[in-house]
Amino acid sequence: MNTQIKTESIEKHQIHKVLIPKQEIKTGPIMAALLVAGFVGLFSETALNIALGDLSQIFHVNATTIQWLATAYFLTLGILVPVTGILMQKFTTRQMFITAVTLFIIGTILAAAASVFSFLLLGRIIQAAGLAITLPLTQNVIFTISPPNKRGAAMGVMGLVMLAGPALGPTLAGLILDTLSWHWIFWVTVPFLLFSLIFGLVYLPNVNEIRKVSIDAISVILSTIGFGGIVYGVSVSGDLGWISSTVIGCIVIGFASLILFAIRQTKMETPMLNLKAFHYPQFVLGIVMSFITFFNMLSMLVILPMYMQMALLIAAFTTGLILLPGSLLNCISAPTIGRLFDKYGPKAIITPGTILVAIGYVFYTQFDLDKALWMVVITHIVMMLGIGAVLANVQTNTLNSLPRQYYPDGIALTQTIQQVAGAVGIAVMVSIFSAKENSYLVDIANESTQAAAAGSSLVFTISLVLAVLNAVLSLFIKKPNSLHAVI
Structure with missing residues (x-):
């Protein structure tokens, strides 16, 4: 006990307070600066996907190579997001923000002006590095400047950005490609990034606590190999196959590195990621x-776009328009859902959201070649409303379960898990889709549209099982002890 008190006393002396008086914090402009940068990053995460086919021909590279424009983005996020936990303790809020947006601007301009594939890929990696800092930083600022009873509303606004960015990316990119060249997918975001940078320079204060921490090189290497190995392994599984020695080797090495990383963190006096966050059951539940x-x-x-384009034979831009109502309705409802979370608590909002998601997948599993487009629109609306009720609110409740000193670590952990989940989800589900499609073509009938419908149905069935599991887990959600969230 004496040792613990002594350690806490030393830590207090190591912390340099950089908080400014509460009345000087202008929440609106701060949120605008952070969320605009986050929207651009998440928009960029999916916007280029619709142009990959054209880019493959423009740069004269095959499908496997061009896919790296998406894979490298996730891979960079998976590698860098874990490191931001300690960076947010070592550098000020303004230093982190300026670095993130500057990286984003450099990466965006480099990608927009690229005349060879390697420059475009490098631009995407630099963009992802900026987003890897922006997402954890935004959550940390929200949880620092917002009182516990208003975090749901603030995270609801962030949830709007987290869903609107990737959801609107293909639609807006499709419109740009129909009227301009692919370069403008990048150029149109530059003014927004400049706006974010200017607002951040003017309004964003240093709201974090700076500690005298050192970056452990071995931890960084283990984290990079761990998360990077897993993301890379599942990302190339669609091309190489799940039994490929490369795929198995990368995933095994990745998991082994993460185990060594976790062991090292528990033995370090100042870990890169404080895994004590996993001592809180509600945090673990939220992570899952x-x-x-x-x-x-x-x-x-x-x-879903693959189903519409390959089974229903709908054009890419039309596909984006069909998905637009659900995305827009989700954006409009996100802040309101956040306020309801603050008023009624997590279970009252999250559990109905998980049920809506499960209902959406029930309808998705019934989709075939004769499905009316209005049904696709309605189902997508139900799905997006459910996701909107779950996504940001689960994150809010997960981080509310932690004491304040664990916020940087908890945010880094949740953001890393989310990016890895996204990369793994896309790789696994596309692989299952392709396997079922090929099996249908070989064993049943040489009908490409029916094969695509069969592949989609199998994927949606697996997603339905996971959605039902999430609904069951939501029944165990509790409002954390308010003492943990006191600022």
Whole structure:
């Protein structure tokens, strides 16, 4: 006990307070600066996907190579997001924000002006590095400047951004491709990034606590190999196959590195990621639910357009328009859902949300070649409303369960899990879709549209099982002890 008191006393002396008086914090402009940057990053995560076919021909590379424009984005996020937990303790809020947006601007301009594939890929990696800092930083600022009884509303607004970015990406990119060249998918975001940078420079204060921490090189290496190995392994599984020695080797090495990483963190006096966050049951429950939610959501955003384009033979831009109502309604309702979370608590909002998601997948599993487009629109609306009730609110409740000193670590852990879940979800579900499609073509009939419908149905059935599991897990959600969330 004496040792613990002594350690806490030393830590207090190591902390440099950089908080400014509460009345000087202008929440609106701060949120605008952070969320605009986050929207651009998440928009960029999916916007280029619709142009991959054209880019493959423009740069004269095959499908496997061009896919790296998406894979490298997730891979960079999976590698860098864990490191931000300690970076947010070592550097000020403004230093982190300026670095993130500057990286984003550099990466965006480099990608927009790229004349060869390697420059475009490098631009995407630099973009992802900016987003890897922006997402955890935004959550940390929200939880620092918002009192516990208003975090749901604030995270609801962030949830709007988290869903609107990837959901609107293909639609807006399709419109750009119909009227301009692919370069403008990047150029149109530059003014928004400049707006974010200017607002951040003017309004964003240093709201974090700076500690005298050092970055452990071995931990960084283990984290990079661990998360990077898993994301890379599942990302290339669709091309190489799940029994490929490369795929198995990367995944095994990745998990082994993460085990060594976790062991090292428990033995370090100042760990890179404080895994004590896992001592809180509600945090663990939230991590599992977040993984399932992101696994299902991001894979659905890939498989559903594939179903519409390959089975229903709908054009890419039309596909984006069909998905637009659900995305827009989700954006409009997100802040209201956040306020309801603050008023009624987590279970009253999250459990109905998980049920709506499960209902959406029940309808998805029934989709065939004769499905009316209005039914696709209605089902997508139900699905997105459910996801909107689950996504940000699960994150809010997960982080509310932690004491304040664990926020940077908890945020880094949740953001890492989400990005890994997205990468794994897309890779696994696309692989299952392709396997079922090929099996149908060989064993049943050489009908490509029916094969695509069969592949989609199998994927949606698996997602339904996961959605039902999430609904069951939501029954165990509790409102955390308010003492943990006191600022």
